[in-house]
Amino acid sequence: MNAERLMMLGGMAAFCLTFYWVRGRQLREKYAVAWMSVATVLLLLGLFPQLIKGFAENSGLAYPSAVLFLALGAIYLFSMSVSLSLTRTRRTSVRLMQDLALTRYEVEGLQQRLSRLEHQFNTSNTQA
Amino acid sequence: MRRQGRIQLIARKATQQRATPLALRWKFSVATHLIVLPAYNEAEALPSTVRTLQQLPDGYELLVVDDGSQDHTALVARELRTQSRLPLHVVSLPANCGIGAAVQTGYLFAARKNGYQYVIQFDADGQHGADYLTRLVQTCEDQQLDLCIGSRFLSGVGNEFRSTFLRRIGIRFFAGLISLLTGQRVTDPTSGFRCAGPRAWRAFVERYPDDYPEPESLFWCARNDLRIGEIPVRMQERSTGVSSIRSLRTAYYMIKVTLAILIDRFRPLERFET
Numbered sequence: 001m002n003a004e005r006l007m008m009l010g011g012m013a014a015f016c017l018t019f020y021w022v023r024g025r026q027l028r029e030k031y032a033v034a035w036m037s038v039a040t041v042l043l044l045l046g047l048f049p050q051l052i053k054g055f056a057e058n059s060g061l062a063y064p065s066a067v068l069f070l071a072l073g074a075i076y077l078f079s080m081s082v083s084l085s086l087t088r089t090r091r092t093s094v095r096l097m098q099d100l101a102l103t104r105y106e107v108e109g110l111q112q113r114l115s116r117l118e119h120q121f122n123t124s125n126t127q128a
Numbered sequence: 129m130r131r132q133g134r135i136q137l138i139a140r141k142a143t144q145q146r147a148t149p150l151a152l153r154w155k156f157s158v159a160t161h162l163i164v165l166p167a168y169n170e171a172e173a174l175p176s177t178v179r180t181l182q183q184l185p186d187g188y189e190l191l192v193v194d195d196g197s198q199d200h201t202a203l204v205a206r207e208l209r210t211q212s213r214l215p216l217h218v219v220s221l222p223a224n225c226g227i228g229a230a231v232q233t234g235y236l237f238a239a240r241k242n243g244y245q246y247v248i249q250f251d252a253d254g255q256h257g258a259d260y261l262t263r264l265v266q267t268c269e270d271q272q273l274d275l276c277i278g279s280r281f282l283s284g285v286g287n288e289f290r291s292t293f294l295r296r297i298g299i300r301f302f303a304g305l306i307s308l309l310t311g312q313r314v315t316d317p318t319s320g321f322r323c324a325g326p327r328a329w330r331a332f333v334e335r336y337p338d339d340y341p342e343p344e345s346l347f348w349c350a351r352n353d354l355r356i357g358e359i360p361v362r363m364q365e366r367s368t369g370v371s372s373i374r375s376l377r378t379a380y381y382m383i384k385v386t387l388a389i390l391i392d393r394f395r396p397l398e399r400f401e402t
Contacts, residue, residue: 022391028338029388033380036387090338094229098236101193101221105237 003069008046010073014039021084028090031083038076161188161265162244164234166227167252168195171204178208178216180258181250188261189244190216192252193233196224227320228341235324235332247329249322256321260361264323267359274328274354275346277314278321278361294378301382302343305389310350314358317343321361327400328354337388340381344388352398 018035021027027035045052163181167174174192181190190212192205205218219233231249238244246265250256260278268276281299302317320342324332328349337344350356 023394029384033384094225097221097225098233101219102240105219
């Protein structure tokens with residue numbers, strides 16, 4: 001297997017993974033846009049290997065680019081897991097904030113009712 | 129003991145006093161509708177918006193959802209409570225959660241209070257016309273719609289709404305995309321002036337898009353066979369404040385929403401009782 005095929009496979013896998021997670025609502029579309037861009041770049045490099053070859057020849061980084069490729073793979077997996085957990089955390093925190101806001105509203109209402117009752121009680125007590 | 133008994137009596141009387149209107153409401157089935165006003169830094173525009181809504185008949189309640197504003201939106205809304213003829217509720221999110229979460233808070237509120245028929249989303253910035261609100265609800269009732277959108281682009285009201293060229297292109301693009309994918313004609317998928325029936329808003333309690341929720345939620349309804357419709361409305365330019373969609377972000381907005389809509393097509397369909 002050569003590097004081009006590996007990149008194509010990587011790009012396709014990135015597409016499938018992103019699609020799978022967004023479909024399952026585990027990944028926000030906000031992050032999916034960036035990850036699908038990464039997948040597109042990988043696919044393009046796999047389809048047109050002369051792009052990366054040209055870059056390697058012009059920059060003199062023919063061998064280090066392979067190391068860079070591996071490093072990119074590791075960074076990809078790490079960052080994707082961060083995006084997934086951020087999506088989950090965001091959903092939890094929003095629901096918590098919504099619940100908090102509605103509970104505060106209910107508590108305020110109950111406090112108002114309680115003070116009305118206390119006022120009524122004090123008034124009737126004074127009259128008695 | 130005597131004092132305790134008196135407290136209980138007063139408490140019972142207060143409960144009875146409060147329970148009567150609710151009981152009457154159920155007895156005569158007078159539907160109550162909730163108008164949700166998501167507000168982020170709208171302290172300046174909110175009073176006039178609430179004032180224009182006072183022309184509505186009884187049976188409407190207002191809910192201001194303060195989305196973690198930096199200005200005095202929550203304070204202004206609480207002051208307006210005393211001046212409003214219609215019941216006005218104020219819920220404050222502790223931090224800015226975005227328009228989707230703010231609107232969903234309104235649906236959660238409706239679900240918790242349990243007694244509303246239609247939930248109407250209405251911008252706090254004063255760009256929606258209150259005169260069209262009853263028509264929106266009436267259309268929902270007459271045509272048994274689950275979601276009715278106030279459209280700026282349907283003919284019939286001599287619309288004067290102006291927007292940037294890029295935004296108009298974006299709206300047309302989403303209208304075309306949703307119409308193509310669902311086979312239902314929509315003209316204004318980004319409109320935030322919309323009325324949701326019980327089936328739609330109860331579903332939105334469970335799932336509602338985070339940011340830029342309008343086209344995605346509309347597509348979700350159409351795809352899941354909820355009945356959608358539109359009526360022509362006139363909207364004004366924002367009176368104050370800044371739109372949540374700035375022109376520079378339009379391109380990102382279009383890509384993100386398109387992706388969300390296309391991926392939603394692959395989610396399992398949900399069944400609703402007719």
